[in-house]
Amino acid sequence: xxxxxxxxxxxxxxxxxxxxxxxxxxxxxxxxxxxxxxxxxxxxxxxxxxxxxxxxxxxxxxxxxxxxxxxxxxxxxxxxxxxxxxxxxxxxxxxxxxxxxxxxxxxxxxxxxxxxxxxxxxxxxxxxxxxxxxxxxxxxxxxxxxxxxxxxxxxxxxxxxxxxxxxxxxxxxxxxxxxxxxxxxxxxxxxxxxxxxxxxxxxxxxxxxxxxxxxxxxxxxxxxxxxxxxxxxxxxxxxxxxxxxxxxxxxxxxxxxxxxxxxxxxxxxxxxxxxxxxxxxxxxxxxxxxxxxxxxxxxxxxxxxxxxxxxxxxxxxxxxxxxxxxxxxxxxxxxxxxxxxxxxxxxxxxxxxxxxxxxxxxxxxxxxxxxxxxxxxxxxxxxxxxxxxxxxx
Numbered sequence: 001x002x003x004x005x006x007x008x009x010x011x012x013x014x015x016x017x018x019x020x021x022x023x024x025x026x027x028x029x030x031x032x033x034x035x036x037x038x039x040x041x042x043x044x045x046x047x048x049x050x051x052x053x054x055x056x057x058x059x060x061x062x063x064x065x066x067x068x069x070x071x072x073x074x075x076x077x078x079x080x081x082x083x084x085x086x087x088x089x090x091x092x093x094x095x096x097x098x099x100x101x102x103x104x105x106x107x108x109x110x111x112x113x114x115x116x117x118x119x120x121x122x123x124x125x126x127x128x129x130x131x132x133x134x135x136x137x138x139x140x141x142x143x144x145x146x147x148x149x150x151x152x153x154x155x156x157x158x159x160x161x162x163x164x165x166x167x168x169x170x171x172x173x174x175x176x177x178x179x180x181x182x183x184x185x186x187x188x189x190x191x192x193x194x195x196x197x198x199x200x201x202x203x204x205x206x207x208x209x210x211x212x213x214x215x216x217x218x219x220x221x222x223x224x225x226x227x228x229x230x231x232x233x234x235x236x237x238x239x240x241x242x243x244x245x246x247x248x249x250x251x252x253x254x255x256x257x258x259x260x261x262x263x264x265x266x267x268x269x270x271x272x273x274x275x276x277x278x279x280x281x282x283x284x285x286x287x288x289x290x291x292x293x294x295x296x297x298x299x300x301x302x303x304x305x306x307x308x309x310x311x312x313x314x315x316x317x318x319x320x321x322x323x324x325x326x327x328x329x330x331x332x333x334x335x336x337x338x339x340x341x342x343x344x345x346x347x348x349x350x351x352x353x354x355x356x357x358x359x360x361x362x363x364x365x366x367x368x369x370x371x372x373x374x375x376x377x378x379x380x381x382x383x384x385x386x387x388x389x390x391x392x393x
Contacts (some may be wrong), residue, residue: 001069001286001340005085007378008327008371009327009328009368009372009375009376010327010330010365010368010372010375011282011325011327011328011329011331011363011364011366011368011372011373011376012328012329012360012361012362013222013305013364013365013368014160014161014163014188014211014247014306014330014361014363016210016211016216017210017211017212017213017214017365017366018213018214018365018366018367019210019214019215019256019260019261020259020366022024022086022117022259022263022329023214023215023256023259023260023263023275024212024256024389026256026258026259027105027215027252027253027255027259028078028252029255030049030052030251030252031252031254034049034052034251035050035251036048036049036217036251036256037042037049037187037248037251038050038052038053038248038249038251039119039238039240039249040249046133049251051243051288052221052251052254052341053073053249053251053254053255054068055255055258056072056074056181056254056255056258056259056261057071057254057256057258057263059258059259059261059262060163060220060257060258060261061284061320062196062205062261062262062266063190063191063195063207063261063262063265064068064186064190064195064196064199064207064222065196065198066197066198066205066222069242070197070222070223071220071221071222072086072217072220072222072223072242072244072245073208073219073220073241073249073254073257074217074219074220074221074245074287075217075218075219075244076208076210076216076217077109077111077136077155077187077206077207077208077219078109078111078207078208078219079219079234079245080110080114080185080206080208080219080220080221081111081115081154081183081206082111082115082234083221083231083233083234083244083245083325083364084127084183084204084206084221084223084231085102085112085115085116085119085150085152085154085156085183085245085369086115086118086119086232086234087232087233087234088151088181088183088204088230088231089102089119089122089124089151089152089229090122090231090232091164091232092151093122093123093124094232095230095333097151098149099149099150099151099179099180100123100124100125100149101124101125101127101145101148101149101150101151101153101181101195102116102119102124102125102126102127102150102151102152103127103129103145103146103150103152103153103154104126104128104129104153104154104155105118105128105129105130105131105137105144105155105156105348106129106130106131106344106348107131107135107159107161107162107164107345107348108155108156108185109156109160109185109187110153110193111134111195111370112154112156112185116128116154119250122270124151125148126365127145127150129141129142129145129346131348131349133211133349133350134164134301134348135159135162135164135296135297135298135348136164136166136167136170136237136298136299136301137155137166137346139167139170139174142171142174142175142384143173143174143178143304144157144179146174146175146178146352147178147212148241148322149178149179150175150178150179150180151180151181152180152181152182152183153171153175153181153182153183154182154183154184154185155168155171155182155183155184156184156185156186156188157184157185157186157188157189158186158188158189158192158193158303159188159297160187160188160344160392161308161332161343161345161346161361162296162297162302162306162308162334162349162361163188163297163302163303163306163307163308164297164301164302165189165193165300165301165302165303166269166301167301168184168200168202169199169200169201171185172184172200172201172202173201176201177315180325181203181204181229182201182202182203182204183202183203183204183206184202184203184204184205184206186205186206186207186213186374187206187207187208187211187219188303188352189303190211190212190261190262190264191211191260191264191265191271192205192212192214192251192268192269192271192272192303192304192305193303194268195225197222201320202222202224203220203223203224204222204223204229205221205222205227206219206220207219207220207221207335207340209253209256209257209260209261212260212261212264213258213263213365213366214256214257214259214261214265215252215253215257217250218250218253218254218256218257219252219257221244221245221314223242223244223313224249231244233246235247236267249383250328254365270385271366272303272304272305273304273364275304275305275364275366275368276305278305278368278370278373279305279306279307279362280302280375281370281373282307282362282364282373283295283307284372285374285377285378285381286309286377286380286381287291288381289377289378289380289381289382289384289385290311290312290380290381290385291308291312292312292313293308293310293312294307294310294312295307295308295376296308296310296346296351296359297310297348297349304364305363305364306359306361306362306363306364306367307362307364308346308359308361309357309359309360309361309362310351310355310359311358311359311384312358312360313358313384313388313391314354314358314391315358315384315387315388315391316357317331317357317359317360318357319360319387320360320380320383322385323382323386323387324376324379324380324383325380326375326376326379327375327380327382328361329361329362329376330360330361330362330363331343331357331359331361332345332346332359332361342356343359344356346359349370362378
């Protein structure tokens, strides 16, 4: 492991965020002093662990405006998305519902797209809606798709590659008017934009702790109680988490998630103001060194820390990254396969393959310093300039 002095500038906070030191401190006692199973309520240590889990659940619920009992802990947003989409569809089918259409968007995370597509083998009709060049879903396209009876609509709140913020409240109104459930993958939104599940009309919402300075391996699914949303569980077992997610809860990870959610709720506005300033500083420095670069996706409907930039001159983004080893950025989602393919999200925006291969994803976070921003912009610009000169020779 590198020491802090030699560590690259980390600008990949959409792939994962570093654990906040306060989160690590909150977790430590539950690894060491009390390692009991939260379900072992027959003894004192088990009851203490259960109480810590429930306190964490309340913090996660407060971050999204939910009741604590509406929060189901999972291993992360991938599991939450699978449980929401497949669980809702299978429960409806089991009740004899004639609704067979499941709608999502072309720029969704792979786990949403694949969950929706998997349902085709069970007699459902997957519908993948396009987005505009700005990455936003046209509400009228959703309204038209809902003319066929639909069981569920799933739209990501904040895109993991281009940082675009969808109008979740407006889209939910359209879905609910057509009698469909509304799910949103909010892994990239929680802690970055305000969320109120009741006010926004959300039925199901997925979260992942490691996207908001918490630990990896823990996430949650919000499941509305009034009016009640019913799901078929993916796992059979001991009936933990209201029977929707059996398995022993990892108390340290849950506590860390709760602390991360508590901090995010209190400090979100401060974080985002500072991060937006860092982003503009980075972009100004990069534009000075790389004239003609383009920012992809809506400039207005965008989270503060995201930049998705296409480099001019046909310079390959992978080559830029190799020439700038002191910077950690990416070319797209970190959650897809290891094979390097042009981003399907950028393709959905209409970018040609050559431009998609010249695109970098930048994620600025809570712990990104001005020095890191300046160093990263300078190193990326030098790398691009060097590759341009080499190509011209």
